[in-house]
Amino acid sequence: xxxxxxxxxxxxxxxxxxxxxxxxxxxxxxxxxxxxxxxxxxxxxxxxxxxxxxxxxxxxxxxxxxxxxxxxxxxxxxxxxxxxxxxxx
Amino acid sequence: xxxxxxxxxxxxxxxxxxxxxxxxxxxxxxxxxxxxxxxxxxxxxxxxxxxxxxxxxxxxxxxxxxxxxxxxxxxxxxxxxxxxxxxxxxxxxxxxxxxxxxxxxxxxxxxxxxxxxxxxxxxxxxxxxxxxxxxxxxxxxxxxxxxxxxxxxxxxxxxxxxxxxxxxxxxxxxxxxxxxxxxxxxxxxxxxxxxxxxxxxxxxxxxxxxxxxxxxxxxxxxxxxxxxxxxxxxxxxxxxxxxxxxxxxxxxxxxxxxxxxxxxxxxxxxxxxxxxxxxxxxxxxxxxxxxxxxxxxxxxxxxxxxxxxxxxxxxxxxxxxxxxxxxxxxxxxxxxxxxxxxxxxxxxxxxxxxxxxxxxxxxxxxxxxxxxxxxxxxxxxxxxxxxxxxxxxxxxxxxxxxxxxxxxxxxxxxxxxxxxxxxxxxxxxxxxxxxxxxxxxxxxxxxxxxxxxxxxxxxxxxxxxxxxxxxxxxxxxxxxxxxxxxxxxxx
Numbered sequence: 039x040x041x042x043x044x045x046x047x048x049x050x051x052x053x054x055x056x057x058x059x060x061x062x063x064x065x066x067x068x069x070x071x072x073x074x075x076x077x078x079x080x081x082x083x084x085x086x087x088x089x090x091x092x093x094x095x096x097x098x099x100x101x102x103x104x105x106x107x108x109x110x111x112x113x114x115x116x117x118x119x120x121x122x123x124x125x126x127x
Numbered sequence: 128x129x130x131x132x133x134x135x136x137x138x139x140x141x142x143x144x145x146x147x148x149x150x151x152x153x154x155x156x157x158x159x160x161x162x163x164x165x166x167x168x169x170x171x172x173x174x175x176x177x178x179x180x181x182x183x184x185x186x187x188x189x190x191x192x193x194x195x196x197x198x199x200x201x202x203x204x205x206x207x208x209x210x211x212x213x214x215x216x217x218x219x220x221x222x223x224x225x226x227x228x229x230x231x232x233x234x235x236x237x238x239x240x241x242x243x244x245x246x247x248x249x250x251x252x253x254x255x256x257x258x259x260x261x262x263x264x265x266x267x268x269x270x271x272x273x274x275x276x277x278x279x280x281x282x283x284x285x286x287x288x289x290x291x292x293x294x295x296x297x298x299x300x301x302x303x304x305x306x307x308x309x310x311x312x313x314x315x316x317x318x319x320x321x322x323x324x325x326x327x328x329x330x331x332x333x334x335x336x337x338x339x340x341x342x343x344x345x346x347x348x349x350x351x352x353x354x355x356x357x358x359x360x361x362x363x364x365x366x367x368x369x370x371x372x373x374x375x376x377x378x379x380x381x382x383x384x385x386x387x388x389x390x391x392x393x394x395x396x397x398x399x400x401x402x403x404x405x406x407x408x409x410x411x412x413x414x415x416x417x418x419x420x421x422x423x424x425x426x427x428x429x430x431x432x433x434x435x436x437x438x439x440x441x442x443x444x445x446x447x448x449x450x451x452x453x454x455x456x457x458x459x460x461x462x463x464x465x466x467x468x469x470x471x472x473x474x475x476x477x478x479x480x481x482x483x484x485x486x487x488x489x490x491x492x493x494x495x496x497x498x499x500x501x502x503x504x505x506x507x508x509x510x511x512x513x514x515x516x517x518x519x520x521x522x523x524x525x526x527x528x529x530x531x532x533x534x535x536x537x538x539x540x541x542x543x544x545x546x547x548x549x550x551x552x553x554x555x556x557x558x559x560x561x562x563x564x565x566x567x568x569x570x571x572x573x574x575x576x577x578x579x580x581x582x583x584x585x586x587x588x589x590x591x592x593x594x595x596x597x598x599x600x601x602x603x604x605x606x607x608x609x610x611x612x613x614x615x616x617x618x
Contacts, residue, residue, distance in 0.1 A: 047184020049214030050221075050432070050468075056180055073179045094183050 039125045042074035042083040044096050051088025053111040059086055065118055069125060074099045082106065082124055084117065129186070129197060130269040131177060132170040138323065139166065142347075145354035146320050146385075153357075156320060160366045162357070164381030168227045169271055169321045171219060171380070172199055184215040189266050190484075191259065196266045199229040202240055203486040209475035213425035217468065220429015224571065226382035226579035228271070228318025230422045235274025235326040236262055237485055238415035239343065243400050244483035246407045254400045255483070261345050261398060265324065273322035273348070275313040275387060276415060278330040287333070287340040297327060297389060299339045299402060306395040307402055309342060313387045317587075320355050320385055322348050327389075329401070332409030341408040343401035344394045352392040358384035360575040373525040373562050376570025382579040413597075414487060419588035420497035421488045424471020427500055430571065430580050431464035434511050437567045441515040444561045446552035456510045463503040470496030491601035494594040501591040504584040508572045519565040519572070522549065528562065 045055055062084070063071050074083060079100040087094055087109035096105060104124060108117050130138065139157050146156040156162050176185040176197050189196045190204050203209050212233070219227045240262070243254040265272055278287075281295035290296070297311035313319075313327065326345050333341045346353065360382070365374050372378050401407060439457055442448045474492035481487050512519065523545055530541035539547075551561045570576045585591065612618075 043179070045180045045183060047211065047214055047218065048181050049184060049218045 039068075039081045040070045040072060041121065042078075042080035042099060042101065043071050044074040044083060044085050044094050044099070046085075046087040046089075046092060046094035048088055053088070055086045055088055058108070058111055058114055059084075061114055062118055062121070066121055066125075069121060076100075082121070084108070084121070128267065128269060129176055129195065130173055132174040135170055135173045135269075135271070136166060139321065142323065143349040144320060145349070146357060147354065148357040160371075161363055162320065162383065164225075164366070164377070164379060165228065165318070165383035166321050168223045168225050168380045168382065169229055169318060171222050172197065172227055172229050173269070175218065175222065181218060184211055184218060187211070191263050192266060194266070197269055199233045199271075200236065200262070200266045200269065201233070202237055202262070203478070204484075205486060206476055206478045209421070209478045209486055209488055210472055213421065213468070213471040213475055216422055216425025216471075217429040217432070220426045221432050222429075223380040224377050224430055224433040224567070225380040225576050226317060226426065226583065228273075228321060228383060230426065231274035231317055231419070232265075232272035232322065232326065233274075234415055234418035234422060235272065235276075235328060236265075237418055237487075238411055239326060239328070239400055240485050241481035241483040241487065242407055242411040242414060244481070245410065246401060246404050248482070249407075250404060252404070257397055258400050268323075270323040271318065271321060272345075273316055273319045273325045273387075274415065275316055275319065275325050275327045276330050276412070277313060277315050279312055279314050280330070287337045296330065296337075296340045297342060299342050300391060302402075303393075306393055307342070307344070307399060309344065309389050309392050309394055311389050313389075315358070315586075316355070316385050316387045318383050319348065319387050320357070321383060324348060325353075325387070326400075328411055328415060329408040331412055333405040335405055338403045338405040341401060341403055341405035343399075343411065345398045345400070346392060346394055350392055352390045353388065354390070355385040355387050358386070358578075360578045362570075362574045366575075371525070373528075373559070373566055376566035376568075376574055377576060381575055382583070384578065413490070416589050416593070416597075417488050417490050417493045420493040420500075420594065421471055421474050423500040423584065423588055424467050424469075424474070424493075424496040427504055427580065427584055428464055428468045428471065430576075431460070431467070431504065431507055434507060434568070434571045434580070435460045435464060437564055437571070438511040438514040440556075440564045441511075441519075441561075441568060444551045444556045444564055445516060446555070447514075453514055456514055460507045460510050463507055467496065467499055467503055470499055490597060494597040494601065497588055498591060498594040498598065500584045501594070504580055508577075508581060511568055512572055515565060515568045518549070518561075519569045522562065522565055525562070528558070 076098050082103040083101045083105045085094050085107045092107050092109040146153045175181040186195050187198045187201050239258050243258045247255045278296040281290045287296035294311045299307045300310040301308040328343045329341050442453045474488045477489035478486045527541050528545045532541050546558050549558050571580050
């Protein structure tokens with residue numbers, strides 16, 4: 039499964055978004071994570087916001103499946119579970 | 128095409144910008160130890176645009192070309208764009224703890240775009256097309272442009288044409304078929320040396336007598352007849368000390384201001400955006416100032432974030448972090464800082480489209496934003512100094528801490544004594560960590576970064592009284608009186 043990743047701009051993140059992503063990526067090594075780019079379709083998209091606004095733009099991307107959003111480090115486990123389920127489906 | 132940070136620095140080396148400092152011409156200004164930290168600061172605006180963790184704020188699609196550009200070269204297309212501008216500035220402030228200089232150009236682009244549209248509408252001139260072509264080039268090459276507004280002004284009681292010396296405001300000295308010759312100077316120019324081009328604008332509203340001073344144009348920073356004299360900053364010569372690091376507080380980044388002189392500079396017609404349309408000088412100034420007052424609700428907040436963090440670390444390194452008054456002071460600093468951010472976001476959210484189509488901030492809220500910026504950083508600095516303690520201004524130099532000169536009865540060196548007596552909370556840091564954080568607090572409160580964080584907060588984008596005039600104009604006192612009458616039952 040190819041999963042796009044899109045970070046918000048990081049103006050005032052309440053946690054380390056990069057570290058959160060690395061943790062998700064390390065624990066889900068079967069998923070091919072790529073930085074989201076226009077013109078490069080992905081199966082699913084992970085949007086990593088730094089605060090509750092989770093204001094990252096992502097409408098421009100070609101996503102075949104679901105868009106998963108997180109904006110708190112407490113969301114990491116939940117996101118991993120959802121991505122695992124999606125991968126198994 | 129986006130440039131990388133390294134490409135930006137190399138692009139500066141291609142310029143022949145004339146720079147003077149301490150009475151001498153500086154040929155290799157790119158690598159000069161006093162100037163380089165300010166270049167590093169601008170470089171961050173390029174580096175962050177390449178980083179997936181930040182590019183959502185740092186880059187955007189150009190409405191002119193459809194290409195991805197750096198947001199610092201963008202024309203705001205929505206209130207969302209206006210908010211993203213403030214967020215980007217907070218981010219850049221956090222990453223540099225200094226002035227990253229590129230916002231003056233962005234604010235000039237947006238003010239110039241809408242004002243030239245309206246000049247052309249009234250006078251049938253060609254300024255808007257000139258400006259759009261210029262901006263396309265800037266976006267395409269990912270250039271840094273200084274938005275130069277503030278004139279020396281001479282006797283503040285006199286208008287430009289009444290001054291004893293006619294050059295105290297930038298003016299059209301000569302009109303030719305193919306362009307104009309301009310003369311004068313701009314002061315306090317943030318990032319002028321680090322800019323590829325300049326946009327020059329009038330500094331105030333002008334009556335007809337001053338029409339030769341109602342001039343706006345673009346020129347390369349190394350155009351014939353133009354040069355810069357570098358502005359001094361507190362503690363600047365520390366940067367010239369051999370191996371200087373800890374004593375600088377912020378060894379990587381810094382701000383930059385300069386006097387920019389136009390000694391009869393020729394401007395071709397294609398780069399002229401206003402040449403005598405005095406009735407639009409006020410509009411251009413008001414719009415540029417409005418954007419720039421919004422900017423301060425982002426950039427100074429980012430620097431404030433760093434200072435709050437430094438104060439919290441200083442408390443921890445002193446072993447005082449559990450004291451209730453320390454916690455309360457950190458809360459107060461955060462409250463003040465986030466209030467500034469609220470203002471930046473608010474004036475953006477209430478923005479509106481101009482006739483030309485780009486978005487303008489809410490003028491009242493932007494002026495309230497900047498008015499708060501003239502005050503709150505001073506209180507944040509006061510609290511930081513309170514928390515840090517006097518050591519931030521009394522500590523011996525980095526050289527003393529490293530000195531192996533034996534001075535003790537048992538052969539101890541000066542370095543040994545410094546290490547022994549300046550130890551803090553040994554569970555949280557070593558002596559060098561304490562040194563570093565004290566010097567960072569010093570740098571921001573009264574060292575070279577205080578130029579940007581304190582006095583620039585006071586006077587940048589207009590001194591406090593300029594905002595109060597705008598607040599008075601925009602404040603709708605008559606409407607408020609009507610409200611009071613209605614409630615009080617006064618017919």
